[in-house]
Every structure is written in structure tokens, then in C-alpha cells.
Amino acid sequence: MARFASINQVPERLRKLRHSRLSLGQIETILAAAEASKKPFAVALGEAQAQFMAGHVERDGQWIKKQRGDQ
Structure with missing residues (x-):
């Protein structure tokens, strides 16, 4: 169930993790x-x-799913 219709509805403190932005899907996860x-x-x-x-x-500045060989 989606909590937010757009990234603009997400509280600012939840939009980033370690100073890198998250996508709406990542925030929902x-x-x-x-x-x-x-x-x-x-x-x-x-x-x-x-x-x-x-x-x-x-x-x-983005979070990317790890691939083989990523540390």
C-alpha cells in the first residue's frame, strides 16, 4: 500500500539517507x-x-541496488 502519492508528500527527513536521495519506491520499502x-x-x-x-x-548522490562485485 502506497503511503505517499509523490515524493513531495514525503517528510524531508525521510527523503535522504546519509545525504543521498532516495526514490519514492525506496522510501516505501x-x-x-x-x-x-x-x-x-x-x-x-x-x-x-x-x-x-x-x-x-x-x-x-543516489542509492543503487548492489551488483556482484560492489562493496
Whole structure:
């Protein structure tokens, strides 16, 4: 279920991760993982962001899904 119709509806603090912008789909993925947790939302959000970063790399100010050979 989409929480936001456009990136403009996303709170500014959720639009970036480590100073690199996230797409609307990436934001939705992180929020879904956080909401699925039974932990307090702030803790769950931090864990969801860490899990996202483990599967993605920052390139040119964007988050890109890791490919083989990416570190």
C-alpha cells in the first residue's frame, strides 16, 4: 500500500539517507520494513535503513541496488 502519492508528500527527513536521495519506491520499502517490526518505530526505522544500506551502495548522490562485485 502506497503511503505517499509523490515524493513531495514525503517528510524531508525521510527523503535522504546519509545525504543521498532516495526514490519514492525506496522510501516505501524502508517504511514498510519499519512498520512490520514490533519494535518502537524509531528503532525499527533505524534497523530498516541499515538493512537497506546493506543491500545498496551510494553512487552519484543516489542509492543503487548492489551488483556482484560492489562493496
